[in-house]
Amino acid sequence: MGTRPLTLAKDGGSGDGRRDYRKEAQEWAAGIKDKDTKEYAAEAAELVLRKGFRLPRISFVRLKKTRGGLVAARYRSPLSFELGMGVIEINEHPDIRKDGGLKAMQEKAVEWGWSAQPNPILHEFGHMIDHYMHSTAYDTEIGDRFDRMDRDMVKKEVSQYAATEGTEFRAELISAILSGKTFTTDLLDAAYLDRYRSVEGVDEIYRMGSGEIPNTSMVERRFGSMMDALFHDGGASLKTELLDNPEVVRFIDSHSRVLDNAFSRVEMSDSMRSRLRASDWMFSGLKTFHELHEAFPSLLDENGERKPFERFLRDVQKIDETYNQNWLRAEYNFAGASAGMAARWEDFEEDGDRYYLQYRTAHDGRVRPEHAEMDGITLPVDDPFWDTNYPPNGWNCRCTVVQVLKADNEPTDRGEAYRRAESALRGDRRGMFRFNPGKEGRVFPAYNPYSVSACAGCPRSELKLARDIPANELCQACRFLQSCYENRGETYSVGDGTVRISDMVNRKDGDFEKLRQTAEEFARMGRNVTLTPKMTRPSRFQYECVYGSLVGTKYEGKCPDLNIDGLWYEHEGFTSANPKNAFRNMVTNGLKQSDRIIIDDPELAEAYMKRIIRNRIAEGQNIQEVWLRDKNGRIRSLYDKKSEE
DSSP states (O other), X not given: OOOOOOOOOSOOSSSSSOOOHHHHHHHHHTTOOSHHHHHHHHHHHHHHHHTTOOOOEEEEEOOOXXXXXSOSEEEEOOSSGGGOSOEEEEXXXXXXXXXXXXXXXXXXXXXXXXXXXXXXHHHHHHHHHHHHHHTXXXXXXXXXXXXXXXXXXXXXXXXXXXXXXXXXXXXXXXHHHHTTOOOOHHHHHHTTTTTTTTXXXXXXXXXXXXXXXXXXXXXXXXXXXXXXXXXXXXXXXOOGGGGGSHHHHHHHHHHHHHHHHTTTTSOOOHHXXXXXXXXXXXXXXXXXXXXXXXXXXXXXXXXXXXXXHHHHHHHTHHHHHIIIIIHHHHHHHHHHHHHHHHHHHHHHHHTTTSEEEEEEOOOSTTSOHHHHTTTTOEEETTOTHHHHHOSOOSTTOOOEEEEEEGGGOOOOOHHHHHHHHHHHTTTOTTOTTOSOHHHHTOSSOSSSXXXXXXXXXXXXXXXXXXXXXXXXXXXXXXXXXXXXXXXXXXXXXXXXXXXXXETTSOTTSTTHHHHHHHHHHHHHTTOEEEEOOOOSSOOHXXXXXXXXXXXXXXXXXXXXSEEETTEEEEEEOOOOSOHHHHHHHHHHHHTTTOSEEEEEOOOOOHHHHHHHHHHHHHTTOOOOEEEEEOTTSOEEEEEEHHHHO
16 A cells, blocks of 8 residues: 554653644644634644644645635645655635635535535645555545445535545545544445555544544644633633633533534434533533633642643643543443433334333343343333433443333333342442433433532533532533523624524524524614524423523423524414415414514505504504515514504
8 A cells, every 4th residue: 555654752842751732733833824724724733643644744825716716725745655744735825814714714615515624724634644545556446436426425424525526525524534523434435444444543533433432632632722711811710701712612512522423323303412412512511611620720830820831731631631531432432322322212202102111231241240130121111210220321331221012021020120220220329320311301410420419409400510619610600501502603794783593403494594584684684683493392401591581481481483682583484375364373373482473474465464463462462573574585574562652
């Protein structure tokens, strides 16, 4: 293959045997003028350094237009790897900074499905790794594999750009894996990663890309940026508001995505997946607060003076290694097992009472004796036993529950079942694993390594923090993180207003584009609009994060479509041969969600529509606003209670 294993220095200059990947990457990118490009370059460089690859040389060019339009960078491979890893040409054309800058351009490319991930420099490193795998030898079989692929599947699973040609497919796939995404083994093998797993770094990329092991590289990279935020906060004590720092939020996001990837290919309802992801994010946020709390004392030296940043970062590396490498791997495995059992629970509930549920171990030599005691316990699906004894019942637990026909099986005596379970879980003195992820809609139990039992009775808390954090800080952090979660998502300006689309909104939903268009119409009026998700059986935490202002009102439990300047609006659209019936139905259904409604214009006389509204008000219905949306997406006010008074 013409490849050689890389030889990595054990000491990158820190003096303690640890390489400072962050510093190496920043030095490599130091000469780049454009701020966004420099940030992308440093991020990409750090990610590939962590995988054992050397960095290419940098050169600077001015590229106006290429085949794919304006590009931030381009990779040039060497004639021989004796000459190094090649060259990345950085585009210094001033047009890079137009149209909102490189970041805005890349985020749109990902949103539209053109790119698999937002970092253009990481894509070029994907080319470098691809070239490094097979050196300069052209292998026709590589092209043949891509030629046989379903292009529509490539567009859907990777990106539109990946479907253009084989080299771009492999670069897109590799860069997406490095950014934290997972794929099917068919896609990984089509990129020839299976053949080159003997090349240093490639096997780990393959295993991360398949979801076999967690990809912690982005978490580790962003740990340094988070510590930078902590270092420059300058407070005499750790403030919960630090959780809203962009670098801290990015760290939480990257950590939660690792956990989400553990069950990315598990089939379940959209509602369950949304609830589990919310649980992962809160778990990650609370764990992050604990990391910040543990790192804070390291800011000062033995004389009480603030340390230089480089020394501080070296001193907190152990926290990163413990929390984000060692423990995250165990949490990743647990997340996969827990989510898998949550998905199973959905199926069990759908099948009703036709079956019993039966506890099963893996039936091999690795089964823990205490878990073996539970093997074969058989009980109805609605038995409370499954509330506290449903797997996983420990770290790296491989137990499962299956359905068995009632006609062929006898239920276990309940007293015996509980005695066997109590014996099996006697080592779980904290009761940490005694929960049902499917019924509770969360990946991790309420009582976990970062929690205190005293929080268990709090109606607002989904998860709790580590036991050495004072309760007042704990509660503040929990509430603050809930607010942070609510405000996640894409935000952009339209006219004098803004549109925010919650991360939990399903963009594939049939009325998504209509709602986005409506939101943008209100934004042009100077309004601040949020698109909110449809929720089916949300956890209380998840509901309150988004619809907290509805709690305690007649609309508690409802999920209106839009929040405009802090007020809730429901959109309704009906097609009917009878426009009068359509109008009445839209008003009726809309008012079940909110007292402010937007309806598709049935093209009736305005006097008739206002008369129907006033009749509803006379009947005792509360109507604050009614808006009409025409077939071109334009909106106009039909009724406003304030203007009527």
